[in-house]
Amino acid sequence: DIEMTQSPSTLSASVGDRVTISCRASQYIDNWLAWYQQKPGRAPTLLIYGASNLQGGVPSRFSGSRSGTDFTLTISSLQPDDFATYYCQHYNGYPWTFGQGTKVEIK
């Protein structure tokens, strides 16, 4: 199975900060990667698919990129609504697996 490793587990940041979250796949997955945001007590919502494609309605401050098997979610200017947990997920063959999550906290 493909393992997705996110870092850091927790990130403390301030409003206006540029934030980057990393996700590494244990093997090649091309661009078959999605990013989700989850707030406490809520279902995840899709942010990015295909490693870098912004889902409709998602603010443009979110972006995704890939280098080999390393993926990055970037928030260009952190907003109060962005404090949440973020998950990556690959969909390159079964089973689809998620990273362990990165919690973005208020500094």
Added chain:
Amino acid sequence: QVTLRESGPALVRPTQTLTLTCTFSGFSLATRGMCVSWIRQPPGKALEWLARIDWDDDKHYLRSLKTRLTISKDTSRNQVVLTMTNMDSVDTGTYYCARSVAAGGNFFFDSWGQGALVTVSS
């Protein structure tokens, strides 16, 4: 507008069978490319994909739970049902159903239900 909603028991006894229903609207599982998955999340932990059913009734399961899981659909009622046998305390968590659209291999989840919390306890 696509919506999904999970329903089922909040409390299940150990060794019992869990049956969860996902009722959806805004799309049809009779439409080519439509898929519905079940994903769970233990309290404070990460997400885990469990099973998927496709428009053509193709089914996929998490290998480690395959013997305990059954996924089925009722296209006319816009429902997907997941059963999980021999429930244990480690199965406690929130169970989500989510849609994916299999266009070009894009099996990401673009719509999610609000989740159903299932506690396994005697």
